[in-house]
Amino acid sequence: MKTIKFLIEKEFKQMFRNPLIPRMIVMYPIMVLLVFPWAVSFEVKNIKIDVVDHGKSVYSKRLTDKIAASKYFILNDTPPDYQTAMQNMENGYTDMILEIPTTFDKDIVKSSNSKVGVAVNSVNGTQGLLGSNYIMQIVNDFSSELRDELITTVPPKSRASIMNMPQIDIIPHFKYNPGLDYKNFMIPGFMVLLLTLICGILPALNIVMEKENGTINQINVTPVNRIVFILAKLIPFWIVGLVVMFISVSAAFLLYGLWPTGSIIAVLISAIVFIFSISGLGLIISNYSETLQQASFLVMFFILILILLGGMFTPVSSMPSWAQAIAAINPFSYLTKTFRMLYLNGSTLSDVSGNLYAMIIIAIVLNGWAVLSYKKRV
Amino acid sequence: MSNKVIDVSNLTKMFGNFTAVDHITFDVEEGEIFGFLGANGAGKTTAMQMLCGISMPTAGEGTVAGYDIIKENELIKRNIGYMSQKFSLYEDLKVWENIRLFGGIYGLSDKVIAEKTDALLKQLNFQQERNTLVKYLPLGWKQKLAFSVAIFHEPEIVFLDEPTGGVDPAMRRQFWEMIYDAADRGITVFVTTHYMDEAEYCNRVSIMVDGHIDALDSPAALRKQFNADTMDEVFRQLARKAERD
Numbered sequence: 037m038k039t040i041k042f043l044i045e046k047e048f049k050q051m052f053r054n055p056l057i058p059r060m061i062v063m064y065p066i067m068v069l070l071v072f073p074w075a076v077s078f079e080v081k082n083i084k085i086d087v088v089d090h091g092k093s094v095y096s097k098r099l100t101d102k103i104a105a106s107k108y109f110i111l112n113d114t115p116p117d118y119q120t121a122m123q124n125m126e127n128g129y130t131d132m133i134l135e136i137p138t139t140f141d142k143d144i145v146k147s148s149n150s151k152v153g154v155a156v157n158s159v160n161g162t163q164g165l166l167g168s169n170y171i172m173q174i175v176n177d178f179s180s181e182l183r184d185e186l187i188t189t190v191p192p193k194s195r196a197s198i199m200n201m202p203q204i205d206i207i208p209h210f211k212y213n214p215g216l217d218y219k220n221f222m223i224p225g226f227m228v229l230l231l232t233l234i235c236g237i238l239p240a241l242n243i244v245m246e247k248e249n250g251t252i253n254q255i256n257v258t259p260v261n262r263i264v265f266i267l268a269k270l271i272p273f274w275i276v277g278l279v280v281m282f283i284s285v286s287a288a289f290l291l292y293g294l295w296p297t298g299s300i301i302a303v304l305i306s307a308i309v310f311i312f313s314i315s316g317l318g319l320i321i322s323n324y325s326e327t328l329q330q331a332s333f334l335v336m337f338f339i340l341i342l343i344l345l346g347g348m349f350t351p352v353s354s355m356p357s358w359a360q361a362i363a364a365i366n367p368f369s370y371l372t373k374t375f376r377m378l379y380l381n382g383s384t385l386s387d388v389s390g391n392l393y394a395m396i397i398i399a400i401v402l403n404g405w406a407v408l409s410y411k412k413r414v
Numbered sequence: 415m416s417n418k419v420i421d422v423s424n425l426t427k428m429f430g431n432f433t434a435v436d437h438i439t440f441d442v443e444e445g446e447i448f449g450f451l452g453a454n455g456a457g458k459t460t461a462m463q464m465l466c467g468i469s470m471p472t473a474g475e476g477t478v479a480g481y482d483i484i485k486e487n488e489l490i491k492r493n494i495g496y497m498s499q500k501f502s503l504y505e506d507l508k509v510w511e512n513i514r515l516f517g518g519i520y521g522l523s524d525k526v527i528a529e530k531t532d533a534l535l536k537q538l539n540f541q542q543e544r545n546t547l548v549k550y551l552p553l554g555w556k557q558k559l560a561f562s563v564a565i566f567h568e569p570e571i572v573f574l575d576e577p578t579g580g581v582d583p584a585m586r587r588q589f590w591e592m593i594y595d596a597a598d599r600g601i602t603v604f605v606t607t608h609y610m611d612e613a614e615y616c617n618r619v620s621i622m623v624d625g626h627i628d629a630l631d632s633p634a635a636l637r638k639q640f641n642a643d644t645m646d647e648v649f650r651q652l653a654r655k656a657e658r659d
Binding site for chain 1 (some may be wrong): 498
């Protein structure tokens with residue numbers, strides 16, 4: 037075991053002499069905390085809209101203004117007819133068309149009931165869906181505003197009928213992330229990605245690099261034990277991973293006021309358990325690759341599976357059952373879930389213990405496989 | 415009767431249907447400089463890797479440094495040094511850091527390493543280069559350093575796989591002086607080479623053709639046996655028989 041001191045010393049020297057790795061270690065948390073949370077968001081803003089106003093009345097003007105004032109929409113144009121608006125959409129100048137009928141005013145005054153037409157470009161599905169939801173919300177808002185105003189203008193005896201009109205408002209009550217802030221949702225996910233890269237991928241590429249340089253042969257003819265050699269590779273990256281994690285947790289608090297509402301100890305423990313499992317995956321990749329090119333390709337393949345089938349962007353529960361089965365053996369999915377529970381739901385260590393046990397089992401399987409597939413003698 | 419540090423019989427390695435090393439039997443005595451010659455692809459490197467315990471023999475048996483090559487390969491590794499054809503020090507470590515790393519791997523203490531490093535750098539006249547990254551050293555210097563690192567822990571045997579490939583004649587001469595020094599200290603040297611003048615420097619030479627050992631004796635005896643003036647001619651006569659490309 038005395039040799040491990042010399043090997044770890046070597047790994048740290050090489051790591052800090054590498055032109056790229058120390059910079060990446062600094063750059064990554066910065067990108068994760070300063071750039072990604074703003075860019076990677078499913079909130080749809082700045083939807084361009086054309087309003088075709090056939091009514092040209094006070095009420096239709098008020099509706100148009102209300103839409104233009106919303107932070108979700110940019111009023112692109114108010115063309116005279118639907119065809120011009122459609123042309124705008126085909127040319128990509130606008131994403132949505134709202135058509136207000138000629139009878140809009142009359143309908144509202146007479147029957148308190150009117151219809152507007154909405155056309156949405158759904159090439160970008162999320163934008164289409166959210167955009168039409170937003171516009172419905174605005175129109176509903178507008179109609180209830182009008183109802184309150186109009187009620188005073190109609191004769192008292194007809195008021196009752198309007199008052200009795202059933203009106204159902206859905207008032208969503210968003211729990212745990214009250215501002216529906218996408219950043220709060222994504223930052224814990226990015227922390228998992230960070231641990232995956234630093235503790236799983238980097239050591240794997242590092243081992244393959246020794247294969248490619250031929251230095252691993254030199255190590256293989258020495259009495260160095262294979263477990264000692266692998267541990268000496270992993271430990272420096274584990275340390276760096278935890279340091280970067282510590283920086284990210286602090287920065288998330290200082291920059292966004294995001295602090296685990298649950299147990300911070302549980303965050304640390306689950307991160308450590310995850311590190312063991314993801315290192316195992318990295319080692320398997322390194323055992324089966326002879327060149328950096330092979331290893332990089334495998335890494336890309338696994339990273340995509342880890343992230344896309346790990347519930348970072350889309351919820352696992354809405355995936356088909358075969359994809360859910362993959363998520364069930366995906367350590368990335370367990371830690372993402374755990375971090376979100378700890379950050380947003382205020383969970384305790386015992387709440388996330390199921391995820392921890394799952395990750396421990398995955399860690400044992402992956403590392404066992406890694407040790408068995410590593411050969412010092414061919 | 416002198417001690418046999420390498421003693422193998424019928425050593426064989428097959429890769430699928432291809433027999434890289436075909437039932438070779440030989441022994442090497444303590445303190446000997448043993449030349450292991452053969453054309454490219456004759457199976458020299460594979461044979462050497464089996465002796466070093468990084469390649470598992472398909473068949474055959476034997477001992478290296480007194481340990482069984484099948485079962486005790488990890489014990490063999492404690493008692494040998496190895497320097498490969500491909501330069502194998504860490505390029506992004508400094509000269510002293512490489513020495514320290516391999517010293518540490520073979521279980522030397524920090525104090526012993528520090529003392530021996532000073533002595534070695536002085537002996538090689540490398541004091542100026544102590545803090546130079548290995549990748550900035552000229553090839554000949556690297557090879558000298560790699561050899562010194564391979565015998566830093568005073569092994570019983572050192573395996574050299576084409577140690578002087580690509581090195582200029584003057585540097586090769588210096589390198590062989592180092593090999594003689596090591597042999598004088600009792601380290602057995604097992605060396606492969608393509609330079610026939612170097613073969614003349616060995617105590618005994620074996621020549622491999624197509625996975626077999628076709629000749630094994632002292633250079634003088636081999637020249638006599640093949641009725642040749644130089645080792646170069648001996649080699650040509652044998653290599654002509656080769657069927658592998």
